Amino acid sequence: MREEQFFSYLKGACPGRKYRVSGAELERALNLSGTDLRRLVNRLRRKGIPIASDRHGYFYAVTAGEVYTTIRQLKQMEAGLEKAIAGLEASLDKFGEGE
Numbered sequence: 301m302r303e304e305q306f307f308s309y310l311k312g313a314c315p316g317r318k319y320r321v322s323g324a325e326l327e328r329a330l331n332l333s334g335t336d337l338r339r340l341v342n343r344l345r346r347k348g349i350p351i352a353s354d355r356h357g358y359f360y361a362v363t364a365g366e367v368y369t370t371i372r373q374l375k376q377m378e379a380g381l382e383k384a385i386a387g388l389e390a391s392l393d394k395f396g397e398g399e
Contacts, residue, residue: 306330306340307349311360320357 309330314321321329327337341358344351350361352370361367 302330302332302336303340303344306332306337307344310351310358314357314359316362317352317354317359317366320354320359322357326358 306326309326310321313319323334323337326332327334330337332340341351341353350367352359352361352366354369354373359366361370
């Protein structure tokens with residue numbers, strides 16, 4: 301039910317970047333935690349729902365360009381996570397075998 305509520309809200313109130321809403325505003329409006337909001341967005345995106353975002357908030361994508369911009373942003377985040385993982389893996393060499 302939460303997915304349907306969130307999807308309906310975003311599609312109706314936030315069609316396109318022009319009408320984006322911040323994560324904090326969505327959390328308040330839908331009584332969600334930040335973690336729950338991100339999980340909902342992730343689940344809907346996995347189902348093919350075009351939930352777009354930028355630094356300023358979330359919105360229901362109405363153009364392919366809005367989706368492409370979100371994909372580019374997610375790929376940058378992915379690259380950053382891969383570098384963080386590589387750094388942590390390299391740090392393992394600093395620990396003794398007994399730890």
